[in-house]
Amino acid sequence: MKGRESGMPDEEFWNSFFATDGAVERLLGSNGVQGDLLEFGCGYGTFTIPAARRTTGIVTALDIEPEMVEGLRNKANECRLRNIRPQLRDFVANGTGLDSASQAHAMVFNLLHLEHPVALLREAHRVLQRGGVLSVIHWRSDIPTPRGPSLDIRPSPEQCRAWLTEAGFGRITDVDLEKFCPFHYGLVATR
Numbered sequence: 017m018k019g020r021e022s023g024m025p026d027e028e029f030w031n032s033f034f035a036t037d038g039a040v041e042r043l044l045g046s047n048g049v050q051g052d053l054l055e056f057g058c059g060y061g062t063f064t065i066p067a068a069r070r071t072t073g074i075v076t077a078l079d080i081e082p083e084m085v086e087g088l089r090n091k092a093n094e095c096r097l098r099n100i101r102p103q104l105r106d107f108v109a110n111g112t113g114l115d116s117a118s119q120a121h122a123m124v125f126n127l128l129h130l131e132h133p134v135a136l137l138r139e140a141h142r143v144l145q146r147g148g149v150l151s152v153i154h155w156r157s158d159i160p161t162p163r164g165p166s167l168d169i170r171p172s173p174e175q176c177r178a179w180l181t182e183a184g185f186g187r188i189t190d191v192d193l194e195k196f197c198p199f200h201y202g203l204v205a206t207r
């Protein structure tokens with residue numbers, strides 16, 4: 017089942033909200049990811065491409081929309097990034113299909129307003145290795161934003177922290193994205 021209010025606007029408009037290189041470096045760490053990375057709901061691949069450049073292993077990028085998956089496949093080919101595996105998959109209905117403890121990092125970006133956030137975070141927790149990191153970004157609700165889900169379903173950082181804790185994550189820390197994505201906040205948490 018596609019998450020509520022998770023459709024995408026025009027790609028150029030979407031990308032205008034993010035200085036992705038700086039944001040991804042902050043979220044993945046300056047050394048990048050040593051191992052495999054999973055992205056829930058890759059959309060246009062806005063964050064997938066810069067993440068793949070900083071990941072030594074395979075980047076599995078899941079989306080329910082065939083045109084998003086196909087578009088990312090084309091971009092990965094154009095950028096000659098051979099470590100991206102775009103996959104058409106409904107992770108709400110079917111999970112990720114990845115082995116337990118197989119991933120070094122998981123990205124959940126602009127998605128936690130879906131219906132069952134803790135179920136998704138539990139699946140992320142399952143596939144992450146011990147010590148693996150989950151990164152989250154989402155639209156802020158403390159300032160006006162030019163886009164983003166309805167305010168009544170838009171989670172605050174405090175709400176995300178509570179869900180992350182419920183799903184079993186620890187060491188939850190804020191990531192300052194002000195310089196790169198002024199309409200967003202960031203969090204990282206450890207399995």
Ligand SMILES: C[S@@+](CC[C@H](N)C(=O)[O-])C[C@H]1O[C@@H](n2cnc3c(N)ncnc32)[C@H](O)[C@@H]1O
Nearest residue numbers: 017018019057058059079080106107108125126
């Ligand atoms: C708001 S977009 C965010 C895209 C990307 N994470 C970003 O921040 O640029 C959410 C994406 O999740 C996908 N999505 C929503 N529900 C899904 C599901 N159940 N399984 C797989 N993908 C899903 C949508 O098709 C969409 O591309």
